[in-house]
Amino acid sequence: MSDTKYIVKSGEQTLAALKEEGYTAPENHFYLKLDTGPLTGLNTEMTFVLIDHFLSGVNQNRKKWKKGKSAYNINWDNYYNNTKQTSNLINYQILSKHLRDNGAYIPKDLNLPDLECLWLDKSVDVSINFHKFDKGSRDALSINDGTPQLQFGDSYPIKPSLDREGHFFTSFHPQIIRKIIRERTRLIKNSDNALHYDWVLDLRTVINDTISLVDITLNQFYIKAEYSPEEGWNFNKEIIGERYSRRLNDKIKWVKQITGNELNFEYERESLLRLKEIRNHLNHFDPPSLVVTLEEATIWLNDLIVIGLLLMKIRKAIGVPVSTDLINFILQKKAVFNPEPAFKKRLPLSEEKGYNSTKWKNGSTQQ
Secondary structure, eight states, X not given: OOOEEEEEEETTEEEEEEEOTTOOOXXXXXXXXXXXXXXXXXXXXXXXXXXXXHSTTSOOOHHHHHHXXXXXXOXXXXXXXXXXXXXXXXXXXXXXXXXXXXSSXXXXXXXXXXXXXXXXXXXXXXXXXXXXXXXXXXXXXXXXXXXXXXXXXTTOOOOOEEOSSEEEESOSHHHHHHHHHHHHHHHHHTGGGTTSHXXXXXXXXXXXXXXXXXXXXXHHHHHHHHHSOOTTOXXXXXXXXXXXXXXXXXXXXXXXXXXXXXXXXXXHHHHHHHHHHHHHHHHHOXXXXXXXXXXXXXXXXXXXXXXXXXXXXXXXXXXXXXXXXXXHHHTOOOEEEOOOGGGOSOOOOOSSSGGGGGSOTTOOOOO
């Protein structure tokens, strides 16, 4: 135990310290903690995502679903082992309790299928440890991935092929979703190290990956529309423009330009703009200075979940299911700032200090 209350450090090095009589420093204080559940209302929303997917044939409103006692079995085809499956009994109460108890959708616990979209979520992930070829041959034994042609059609020119030690991935989409969930949780659980610069660098990575996830979704959507559009889609490159060297805001417009469906994301807009600005700053470091308060970092870690809602709305607008991974992304527990007891009394975040003090005053930022 220590009576040192006010500490200034640089990495591991203490630059200044001031003691206060009667003060006892906590041993390993965690500056962030996980709340008991997700952001308000999201357990209900994800329950209805499952209801709408599996029980769309039962015509009743949300109020009746919440009060109803009838339960249903779902019959489905397991394509992995070519068998017919019947789910456990499900209804709103059963699904809601399942999500609440587990903090996630775990299909096997209810004998339900994973939710996924073939061209957004399906990814073959293969690695090999060999480079094998016959004497005199110009070609080595190769592992090829035909999944992209199933997703985007035979005319799609990308055909992954691996002929020596390494990996191939059809898409990094599912891996990145799971990595963000893992790294966000780790940041919060390791927040006793939050005043070390490595923690901020890890925060930088998870923010970067989350904005990249929006980019990946929209790029895959563009490629699908270009090479193998769904019925009712209209891909006109003169209106839509090229896929590369585009701002994220332009890419979001593709949803309406191609499908004709509005993408209403007013609730998510503030979080998207905030994280996009921070991502650009953390990538380009223009300006080169950076201030991160742990209160602000808590807001950003919850913004990540809100981006999951944006991804869900994009999927709804383009007519594809929300994936199991995305449901679990949205169901992540809320982050809560947890100051030391001695510093519980707080002033509001300042417009002149914290992250705002390292932003250009004209609001300009790299895109």
